Structures are given as C-alpha cells and as structure tokens.
Amino acid sequence: MADILLVEDDASVREAVAMALEGDGHRVDTAVSGDEALDRWRRSRPDLILLDVMLPGTDGLSVCRTVRRADEVPIILLTARSDPIDVVAGLESGADDYVTKPFETRVLMARIRAVLRRQARPAEEQVMRFGDLTIDPAGMVVTLREREVRLTPTELRLLLELARRPGQVLTRAGLLEAVWDYSYLGDSRLVDVCVQRLRAKVEGDPAEPVLIQTVRGVGYKLVPPQR
Amino acid sequence: MRQRLRPRLIATFALVAALTSVGVAATSYTLVRREILRRADETAARQGRAALADAAERLPPSPEPAQLADFAARVKARDGLEVVTVRPDGLSDTTSVSLSARVVPAELGQALARGRVVTVRATAAGAPYVVAAGRVSGVADFYFFSSLDDVAEDLRLLRNVLAGVGAALVVLSGVVGALAARSVLTPIRQARAAVHRLEVGLLETRLPERGRDELADLAHSFNAMAQALERTIGELRALEAGQRRFVSDVSHELRTPLTALTTAADVLEANAGGLNDPGRRAARLLVVEARRLRTLVDDLMEISRMDAGAAAMAWERMDLSALVADALRARGWSDRVDTHLEQAVTAWVDARRIDAIVGNLVGNALEHGRPPVTVIVDSMTSTGVEGVRLQVADAGPGIPPEHLAHVFDRFYKADPARSRREGGGSGLRGPNAGPGLGLAIARENARLHGGDITVSSRAGGGGAVFTVVLSGRSGPPGTVTELLPDREAPVTTDRHDVVP
Secondary structure, eight states: OOEEEEEOSOHHHHHHHHHHHHHTTOEEEEESSHHHHHHHHHHHOOSEEEEESSOSSSOHHHHHHHHHHHOOOOEEEEEETTOSSOHHHHHHTTOSEEEEESOOHHHHHHHHHHHHHHHSOOSSOOOEEETTEEEETTTTEEEETTEEEOOOHHHHHHHHHHHHSTTOOEEHHHHHHHHHOOOSSOOHHHHHHHHHHHHHHHOSSTTSOSSEEEETTTEEEEOOOOO | OHHHHHHHHHHHHHHHHHHHHHHHHHHHHHHHHHHHHHHHHHHHHHHHHHHHHHHHHHOOSSOOHHHHHHHHHHHHHHHOOEEEEEOTTSOEEESSSSOOGGGSOHHHHHHHHTTSOEEEEEEETTEEEEEEEEEETTTEEEEEEEEOHHHHHHHHHHHHHHHHHHHHHHHHHHHHHHHHHHHHHHHHHHHHHHHHHHHTTOTTOOOOOOSSSHHHHHHHHHHHHHHHHHHHHHHHHHHHHHHHHHHHHHHHHHHHHHHHHHHHHHHHHHTGGGSOHHHHHHHHHHHHHHHHHHHHHHHHHHHHHHHTTOOOOOEEEEEHHHHHHHHHHHTTOTTTEEEEEOTTOEEEEEHHHHHHHHHHHHHHHHHHSOSOEEEEEEEOGGGTOOEEEEEEEOOSOOOOHHHHTTTTSTTOOSOTTSOTTTOOTTOSSOTTTOSOSHHHHHHHHHHHTTOEEEEEEOTTTOOEEEEEEEEOOSSOTTOOGGGOTTOSSOOOOOOTTOOO
C-alpha cells in the first residue's frame, strides 16, 4: 500500500514492527539512526515515516525538522510517555501524529491508515478565497498573497475542515475525528499544535491570529476577513 | 506555656520581696520605736527629776497658788513641758488649756505615794504624752506632760518610708521576675518555634546553643534529635526515591522489549492460521500474556508517574454523564450495564482519567460481580455536599469485610491461598488478570481530581459498590488556563515521570 521508512534503533522492535507493517501490505525500509534516516529519506522519498523519538546521534525531533523543511511527507512519532522529549515538542517539529510505546499493532496500523488517507485528493470543491488566502482543494494548493504555502496533508485537511464552515465553531473532538480519525478521547494537543503550525503559515501575524480564531471553551473557527 | 510561666515567676518574685520587706520593716520599726520611746521616757524622767529638785529648792512649803503657777510657767518656758500641780489641800492648777488634774492617769497617784518620780505614757485630751510625776512633800504633786507628737510624727514618717521602700522592692522584684522569665522563656519560645518547624518538615531547623546552662543543654539535645531525624528521614527519602526511580527505570527498560514482544505476538496472532494445533495454542497463550504484560507495564509506568507527583492534569469542564456514557460506549458496554445518568452534571475533570476510572470500575464489576451492573452519575446537591458522584455497583457476592480495607492496595491478593489463575469469587481481578494496580490507579486518578473512591459491600451479599466523589468546585485547582490566551483547555505540559 505504501512505502514506509521505519526509523528505530532497537533491532527487535525494528524487526517486529517491520513484520507487522509488511503483514499489513506495506513496503518497509529501515534506518537505525537519525543520520541514516535522513540518508534513506533523501534517496527513497517514502510515503510515510515512522520515527522513533529517542535515537542515537541526531535525534528524532531534529530528523523531523530537517525533513519538514523540504518535504510534506506524513510523519508518525513513536514515543514513550516517559520520554523526556515532550509529545508537544514532537508535534511542533512537524509530526502529524504519534503512538505511545508499547503500542498495540492495530492502533499503529489505524494511525498509519488515517495519515495516508489525508494524502488522498479531496473529492469535491471549488477554489475558496479568504482575503489574501486562496485554497484550491482539487489541486491541493494553498496560496497566500499569490505565493504558494506548503502545507502538510494534515494541515491542509484541518484548514479545509475549518474553511468548509466559515464562521462556525468546530470543537477539538470534532476536528480530531474529522482530520485525525480519532472517534474517542483523542489528544487535543494534536489539534492545538496543528492550528499553531497552520497559523504560522497562513496568518499575517501568527501571534495575533485573525483568520483562525480560538473560541474559548469550545474550539476553533475560521473567520473570513471583512471587506 | 508563655501565658502561665511568666506571671507565675513574676508573682513568686514579688511575693518573696513582699514577705522580706514586711519582715524587715516590721522588725526595724519595732526596734526603732522602742528605742525612741525609751529615750523619750528617759528625757521626761530626767526633766521631771530636775524640775522637782528645782521645785523643792525654790518653793516654800504650802506655796501660794501664784507662786506655784509662776514656777510652772517657768518650767514650761524652759523645758517645753506642760505642768499640772495638785496641792496637798487638793487645789490644782495647770499651764495648759487642755490638760488638768482630771486627765492625770490614776495609777500615777498611787505611785506618788511611794515618793519617787514615775513616768508613764498616756494619751491625754487626745494627744500622746509621757507624764513624769513626783511629789514635793508639803508643797504639791507635780505632773510634767512631755508631748510625744514629734515622736509620733517621726514614727509615722518611718512607717511611710518603710512601706514605700517595701512597695518599691516588690515592684522591682516583679520586674526582675519578668526579666528572669524572659531569659528562660525566650529560649523556650525558640524551642517551641523550632519544634513547630520540624513538625511541618523543615528538618534543617536547629537551635542556637549559647552558654552552658540547662537551656543550652536542652538546645544541644534538641539539635542532636533534629539531626538524627534529618538523617533518618533523608535516608528514608533517598531509599524511597531510589525505589521509585527503580520502578520507573524498570518499566522504562521493559518498554522497548515489550514493544517488540507485543508487536511480534500480534503478527503471530494474525498468522496463527498457518500453524498446527499446538502451535496455535502456544501462539494464543503468547499473545494473551504479552498483552497482559503490556497492561502491567503501562500500569507500573502510570503509578510511578503518580508517585513521583508527575501526573499532569488536562482539566476541562465537562458533562460527567456524557463522559461516562462515551466511556461505556467506546468499550461496547452500553448494553451490559444499567445506567442512571443525571442530566448535565458538569465538573472540572481530566477526561482520560475519568475514562480510566470508568473502565476499571465497570470492568471489575462486569468481570467479578453479577449482573445487573449499575452505573449512577449524579450531583450531590441533595446531600448538601458540593460535588458530583459516580457510582458503580454490581449484584455479585460483594467483597468480604476483611478485604474491604485493602482493595485499593497495590497487587493485593484477596485470597492468597488461591492462585491468581483460579481467581475465585472474591478475586478482585479477572481470572486472567491476577491482582494488579487497576484500583490503586483508579483511586489515584480520583485523588488527582481532589476527590476519592470508596468501596462498600451491600448487606446480605448485595454486591460491591464503588463510589467516586469529585469535588464540585467551580474551577480546577492550580491551572494556568486563564493565563493562556490561545488555549482554553489547560495545557498538559505532560512533563512525564522522569524522576530527577
């Protein structure tokens, strides 16, 4: 189904996860360190990266940031809840989702499927304009003041969810379900961090957001600029 | 202590001073008075004798009244004495307006008969006198009144001075007592403050050791005790921290092989169809046990986070009933339990932790109790307590009283005689679960909400009842919600369980 780069320093975990991925029909490439991961990514350009956060040498977050500068490939972090590196830090580095070790295989597979689904071209929709911002769902292109803004599939889905219902407040739980496929008790930090990343790309001043506004106690809404 | 020792010391000092000064004053007053009066008596006797000799010399027998009066006036002018004369024929005369023969003490008359000069102290016409009396035969009886007014005045002055000095001494002693009290009480007060500081956990508290008195001894003993306490508690804390870190480290270390193990087991399970029968059974066993191990390690990590105080709360104000309904639905339990969920019971909660509590309690009830399992959510306004309640009950055999106090203990075996495999009716965990951390974690989760879980067993074997009470306060304790402009959900910084 997809070419997946698995970055994991522990040989047994690497082999077991690779087996499980292959069992689910994916093609798997592996790397044992951050540097090797970057090397593999540059050569093979995978569809998805499964990235262990705690890596010898270049750590997972640095890999994540480096990849993000050049590529919108989906990244799922493999973390331990007890890792000193925060989940939030991982998400802020550009990861799309995370799973916590020791994870259930079916959970990991579900996350992978959900992330890959976001890459699919949205079925509908004509071009939407909000002030300087133009969203072309069909072409999966977003431009701000005539310049293309590079969004990850997750960011694009989040923007589309908000843009489809301008002025309407969307709850974190609703966004988690619509964008991340979490139907129950998803981590709302996924939404919060992704909104931050989105604002950094599409707001004139991300510190004073006008387009994507927070509605205290509820969630977020996209507010079309007044003319 | 301060309120009672100080007045006691002051009173004691003052009392001693008062007794001393009264004693000294009374003694000295008595001595002085006796001496002064003795001298007054002597003077009066001497003057009387001189005046009598004078009278015998100067006056003729049976003198004329004028001669007597003349003599008396001279004596009065010379010696300052009042003179009363009584002639043998009974005629009397006086130099004074207030003194006369009538005020002469009667006993003097009898003494005169014996022919000597006698003195007596007497009060005449309201004033004190020493009266010297004598007879010149054939001339007259003479009574010389020497006023004691001056002496009485001196004695009064002496009394006043003694009383004044005594009172001053008493006051001074009180002040000395207060000073002494302070010198004793200040160290005692310091000691008390130090004990209080120890009490609240400031183990580095020490007392100043000044001087070589008993108080310095006390301070020294106190310091030795505090030091021993600090050392012992420090050792215990280090030990406890070490154990916590050990549990945390072990869980952490188990995580990686466990990830490989469970993932491999999942792969094995998916491919079990290709195995022969023993292989399939072995694979099944492997899968089940690997999952159990994962639960156990998850629980260990969770509880060591809680022990380390590193459990972060993601506070949100939510409808508890909706939350509980979702938790049941997500586990496919909605049809297996009877729910009584009051509408709109809102509380500040961490949704994940509430979900964990529901999962644990209802899971236990379904596994060990008998149906019907009931789940109740209500506000406790009817009981007058501000708070919300979640109750999970079953209709099983309940929990024997001797186990009730221990069901929240970690790895508590309800019946040590039975193996965990056999489980048994009183077992608190599933037949495949063994004793675990589930209830301990559930209670920690409730406590993180400022609430608690209690358990009871209904009379007559009516099943176990677990009751979670969450505080009904209007806001979460100690969150930074209000300070964050862009997130109303309190940020879970989730600093994890890395024990420093």
